Amino acid sequence: MDYQVILDRCNHPWRKLTETWRRARLLDNAVRDSEARHGKFDLILSHLHKTDRTVRQTPALDGDRTWFCLHGVFSASYLARKTGFSLWLKRLKIRHVYQDRQIVGVSQYVIDDMVQNIGVQPRQAKVIANPFDFESLARLAAEPCPLAGTDFLVYVGRFHETKRHDRLLEAYALSGITAPLVLLGQGSEKITQKLREQAQNSGIAERVRFEGFQRNPYPWKRHARLLVVSSDSEGFGNVLVEALSCGTAVVSTRCPGGPTSILTGELSRGLAEMNATSLAEKMREIYTTPPRLQHLDLSIYSLSVVCQQYLQLIQVAETSFSTTQHVSG
Structure with a gap:
């Protein structure tokens, strides 16, 4: 497995305020550089909400190749203790990340919760269980x-x-x-x-x-x-x-x-x-x-079966791209 570590060296007192935007810019530069040298990525998977926020603001990852993988029930994890304006604002922020994006849920309920309780309308949604070795x-x-x-x-x-x-x-x-x-x-x-x-x-x-x-x-x-x-x-x-x-x-x-x-x-x-x-x-x-x-x-739930389900997302992306090109033409 090849991987690249992208360092965020910012140590300013206000670094938390600009963290998502700043890291999205670093990620965007890294993706564009890698694709210029090695070709386009076939499939991009984003895991965990904090990472998803960064990926959402990365222009190079805006497309049918990118899937956001959801592992938890968001209404329970992020909204359970909030009321009033705080509840409204948090729901709005979550919705902004996943609205009209492609999502994978580890169970059907994870997707249903995102749609019904957060108000997200995903572009596409798939259920793929967690894999086990x-x-x-x-x-x-x-x-x-x-x-x-x-x-x-x-x-x-x-x-x-x-x-x-x-x-x-x-x-x-x-x-x-x-x-x-x-x-x-x-x-x-x-x-x-x-x-x-x-x-x-x-x-x-x-x-x-x-x-x-x-x-x-x-x-x-x-x-x-x-x-x-x-x-x-x-x-x-x-x-x-x-x-x-x-x-x-x-x-x-x-x-x-x-x-x-x-x-x-x-x-x-x-x-x-x-x-x-x-x-x-x-x-x-x-x-x-x-x-x-x-x-x-x-x-x-085996590695081979679940990995194959993820690889099939490449075909979904290619089909979506082909359909878009046909409609545009």
């Missing part, structure tokens, strides 16, 4: 786990309000499951302390293990009896696919985003409504009678 994942999962050989439940992810650890702890207490609940991840000291207090007040503190951030969480996913997702929204839900690939049963809230597209067929038994009572019932059900995972086919 299952061979590499299996190697990582084969490493030792401190709780191997014991029953435990696991949650993997950052401590953030949208992840609803409060719902998870309440559901765990209601479920009556005595196996430990292991929390892998970290967050602010305030949120962590609040969760510890909730566990203490619920009488489950001795069974809830705060293991912090783990460089390699896959052995925990492999050896767990059950992985649980309790979120209010999930752009895709990587941990669900990762746990299933390790042969571990999963339970998730039926939240906006990817879980409902991942947990289909018999796996849909693991979908809970977005409340602690329903989540507790599903945790207990799947813990005692897990679905059969021996012949589960996850190949639609």
Whole structure:
């Protein structure tokens, strides 16, 4: 893989105010220089909102070759805490970035949220799931786990309000499951302390293990009896696919985003409504009678399949360009 690092050397006190415009200019110069020497890029993919803002203002990247890849539910990530003028302004800024542009969503809901809640009308929209290197994942999962050989439940992810650890702890207490609940991840000291207090007040503190951030969480996913997702929204839900690939049963809230597209067929038994009572019932059900995972086919999420879907965007761009030329003529 070849790559080029574009340095932004600005250190002025007002650098934040001009950051997007300044970096767009640097990127534009770099793209034009590279294309002059090596030819036009066939496909341009932009990931993460801050990068998208820069790409939007880069003239050399304005065309059918450029796709903005959306990985999260924007209304939950960027609008949830805003009201009034602040809400209106933030929605306007997001809309400006993606309006009449080509977008890829990791789930259909990510696209629907952008259209319905942000008001974006994309030029084109495609759903392409996140890719997984299952061979590499299996190697990582084969490493030792401190709780191997014991029953435990696991949650993997950052401590953030949208992840609803409060719902998870309440559901765990209601479920009556005595196996430990292991929390892998970290967050602010305030949120962590609040969760510890909730566990203490619920009488489950001795069974809830705060293991912090783990460089390699896959052995925990492999050896767990059950992985649980309790979120209010999930752009895709990587941990669900990762746990299933390790042969571990999963339970998730039926939240906006990817879980409902991942947990289909018999796996849909693991979908809970977005409340602690329903989540507790599903945790207990799947813990005692897990679905059969021996012949589960996850190949639609493999690197080769997903990469091919991205490469097909080149044909979409060429078709769009050809149609535009025909209409113009």
